[in-house]
Every structure is written in C-alpha cells, then in structure tokens.
Amino acid sequence: MSSLRIFSVVATFLTFAFLAGCGGGSSTPPNTIASSGNNVASISVNSGPAGNYANGAFASVTICLPGTSTCQTISDILVDTGSSGLRMLSPLITLSLTQQNTSGGDPVFECFPFESGYTWGPVQTADVEIAGEKASSVPVQLIGTSTAVPEGCLDFALPSSNTLESLGANGILGIGLFAQDCGQYCEQVQTASGNLNLYYQCASSPCQATGESLAQQVPNPVTLFATDNNGVIIELPAVSGGETSISGSLVFGIGTESNNALGGATIYTADSSGSFTTTYNGAPYSGSFIDSGSNGYFFPDTNGITECGVDESGFYCPSTTENLSAGNQGVNGSSGTVNFSIGDAATLFDSNDYVFGDLGGSASNYFDWGLPFFYGRNVYTGVQSASYANGYWAY
Amino acid sequence: MSRRRAGSIQSGLLLLAAALAIVANAFPARAALGGDVTSVQADQLHMRGSLRTTANASYTVHQIQAGSGAVVREYVSSSGKSAGKVFGIAWQGPWPPDMRQLLGSYFDQYVQAINAQSAGRAGRRPVRVELPGLIVQRGGHPGSFVGRAYVPEMVPTGVRTEEIQ
Secondary structure, three states, X not given: OOHHHHHHHHHHHHHHHHHHHHOOOOOOOOOOOOOOEXXXXXXXXXXXXXXXXXXXXXXXXXXXXXXXXXXXXXXXEEEEOOOEEEEEEHHHOOOOOEEXXXXXXXXXXXXXXXXXXXXXXXXXXXXXXXXXXXXXXXXXXXXXXXXXXXXXHHOOXXXXXXXXXXXXXOEEEEEOOOOEOOOHHHOOOOOOOOOOOOEEEOOOOOOEEOOOOOOOOOEOHHHHOOOOXXXXXXXXXXXXXXXXXXXXXXXXXXXXXXXXXXXXXXXXXXXXXXXXXXXXXXXXXXXXXXXXXXXXXXXXXXXXXXXXXXXXXXXXXXXXXXXXXXXXXXXXXXXXXXXXXXXXXXXXXXXXXXXXXXXXXXXXOOOEEOHHHHEOOOEEEEOOOOOOOOOEEEO | OOOOOOHHHHHHHHHHHHHXXXXXXXXXXXXXXXXXXXXXXXXXXXXXXXXXXXXXXXXXXXXXXXXXXXXXXXXXXXXXXXXXXXXXXXXXEXXXXXXXXXXXXXXXXXXXXXHHOOOOOEOEOOEEEEEOXXXXXXXXXXXXXXXXXXXXXXXXXOOOHHHOO
16 A cells, blocks of 8 residues: 555544544534425524524414415514414414304413413414415414413413513414423313413403313414424524524425435434433433424533523533533434534624524523524424324434 | 331321311412421422422422322421421422412512513523522423522532432
8 A cells, every 4th residue: 555545544534533523413414405395484593583582493474364365474483393383473463363262252362381481362263374384273372462461370480472572583383292282281270289271261350270172272283284294394504603694494294295204314202291311411311302492502510511691691601612412312212422512602692693503501400402403403393193192303 | 317208107197188278278378498397288288299208317308299290399408597498499390380389488589580681682591590599490391391499598508409309
C-alpha cells in the first residue's frame, strides 16, 4: 500500500471519527422533507404572530361552517404533538360557529391545562381543513371569552394562555398520541377532592363542572380525516446555532401514501399516560415524552449544567456548549441513544434569532424532547389505535 | 429506624377518618404544605384515596393514591422546629392537581409569583417558582403532570431536596 493510500485511509477514518464526535446527526445525510402534496401542510418555525416565540412551529388551518363553503383560514397556529385538539383565539374567529351544548341545552366550555398555561373558552363545532385533508363537524375550543373562569380552573394555578401575547400563537393544533383531548377522566364529573375538571357547562355564572362523552370531547382532528388519519410526520431541517426562521412540512398519515412511509424509523410505543422512559445521566425517567409544542430540551439538572439567571429562569446557560446524550426506551422495548447539545440560553435570546437547536432547561423527574429534537430528524407521531393502544413515536 | 409500612395504623385510621369526616365537612381540607400531620388524613378522605406511609430517621412520607391515577406524597418532618409539619409535597397524575389544596397557605404567594413572571420569550416549558420561602417546580403534558413544592426553611437538616419527588 502506498503512503498516499495509507494517508487517504487514515484521513477518511479521522473524518468519520470527527463527524461522529460532533453528534447531532452531522454524520448522517440530511432528512428528506416532503414537498407539496394533498397530505402535506407547510410549517414554519419563526417568532410567531406575537413576535416573541422561541422554537415554535406554525401552520395555517381553515375552518368552515359545518357542511358549507363558508370558511376562514387562521394562520400561525402552533403545531403540537404534545396534546390533542384544535384551539383558536376567539377574537380571530369571524364565523358564527355552532356552540356545543349539554343534553340539557347548556353551553359547554373547557379549561385545558398545558405544561405552562391554561386555555379557557367555549367548545364549538367546525369543519376543519389542512392541506387537502378535511374533517367534518369537529368540536374545537375557542380561547378567550368574557365568561368568568371558574374557580376549579384557576385551581390548576397555571398562567393564563388566553391572549395572543400569552399564547404567542393564534391557536394550537393538537395532533398528539390520543384521539380525544381528555379521555375517560372527563366522562364523569370528578368529585374527589384534589381532582379538577376540564369541561364545564355555563348556563349561568359561575360555570359548573360537567361530564363530557368521548364523542363530544375536543378530538385530535387528524383522526376525523377521511384518509391519512393514523398519525403525522413533522419534517424540519437541521439547525446549527440560531436562525431567524426555517421551513418544513407537516405530513398526514403514516404508511398511507407514497410520501409517508415509516421507512427505517424505529417505533417507540407510549404508556397509558402518553409517556416513555428516557434515561439521562444514569437515571431512568418514566414520564418522558416527545413534544413539538415544547420549546426546548427539558430534563433534570443532575449533571451540574449552569442554570440561567432570573431573566431566563428555568433555562440552561452553560459557558460552553454541552454535548450530551440520553437513551429512549419504548414500552415495546425499542431503545436507542440520542445525542443533543445545550447552549447558553441568555446568548441565544440576546440575538434576533427565534430557532435554536441547542435550547434547554430544567425539569423535575422527566425528560421533555421539545422542538429542537425535531430539527434534522423526521419524527412520526402515531395516534392510538387497535394496534397501538396508547400511540407511538417513531424516528 | 428503617423503612416501615404503617399498615398497623390503618384500622385506627378508620376511626380517625370517621371523626375527621365531620371536621372536614365543616372545614374543607386545606392540608398541605406547612400543615400538620392530621391534615394528611383529611386529604386522604377528600381524595378518597388509599394511604401508604413510609418513614426514615428524618421524615415520614404519606402517599395518597386516588382512583383517577393521581398520587400525592406529603413529607412530614420527624424532628426539629418543623416536626410534625408537611415540609414538602410531590404529585403526579393525568392532570394537574388542585394546587389551592396542596399549597394551602402558600397558594396565594405562588399565584402572585407566576403572574408576575415576565413573559420574555413565549413558549411551553416547565414552570418554576423560586421564592425565599417557597420552591415550586412543575410540568409534564396532558396525560402525565408532575411536580413538587417545598419550604426550604422547613426541610429537616441533612435531607436533600431531591428526595421530594
């Protein structure tokens, strides 16, 4: 073997070793992002309609009066695989949608708790169209109302997310693991102390808790599409450092069209709480999850990563980027390691960027794989079905 | 003293429960952080849950499991100035718990704190409140919400706050 050949082999080896050491998938080819199609909606990660969102993926959704062509398109709706149900800011809705009522004829309202805020408002019915997909007579939540928030809702003690400024989006498109937004818990009124209710009837003030059948609950709208209704794929490009915006695709259906095959992705099934296990720094966290609606990697600070000051409270601010890894394990036994990086949130936020691949912060007792996990990696979210009782993620 | 299950106290609890039911009806249970150990039993009654108790040298953990899948753990100090008081609480369940009930007299300052937090960059993330006299960390997602709260000055000497979870 000539010295040149040896040099070439060594150089090649070193290159691979270098790339492998970089983590973050830089040694793998870029992910394929579907171009336009009947089941493909464009999404964009940007500062959002309030101009203040970090790591938010947004899409447009068209709603129509049921059975008519009287429609309205709402832009800048947060794409959220961490919840189920379509919710939109009430002041933006110009259509007079049909109010959902109880069997007794009283208007149904909902208080929906997210990780860091709640939405409150009436449940109404609309046809929903996204890309070429349509769902008829879908219960949706309108966010924001003059009807007083009941005490039971305030007792969640979460910040209000009922305005454009606090929500940072025109709405939330919940396309997660579950077919309904609440499930069995909401079928009857919860009366035991400590358990709060989500659905209310508001015949008079104050609103009273009410049971809501599965059929009446706000559903994952994807499940009501005629086709491509078994899940979604979010496809976004890789991000290095910070960027002002990026574009990608939200693909409906898994294995239903030529553009949404599972391919080589590994399925990680969820448990009944919509969680799987992530092992980080030697400790397993069984309440972990993948969520496009969370804006960073959030995990227990057991590695001594420097936390930010009061201005970015809850985020990590290491002086040099931390290259880390964690292992995911599905209920089905699938397992794999994910490499990720955490940068200095204070520096990131001081820029004019709104897309951050290295944004993270602390969480107690779980690992939340937020939107940065989706950058450069096609992530499948499979809705619960006969085959997958609690749904799955695949990547 | 090593870990023990306090199954022996359960029959006694039934009697206590009957007595407390009267009290609880008159004064809705607001046991909770900073409350004393008797309030734990009131909580159990109201949650209609099962109670399991474990203890070590520094504190006793009263774990209340409700039928809905919600679990609340109340940490009661065994000694020192906070002896007999709930110095920490941890919870998990499909939906967030009644925080007014769990935080008791600390509820109002917690709510003030979250409402005062500057919006900064919008985006969904865990909630943290860190006041001189109260720490609350909570988060999760629909289907699985978790969190914990404690009063730093009431945590028994030698106990790591990570144990509250």
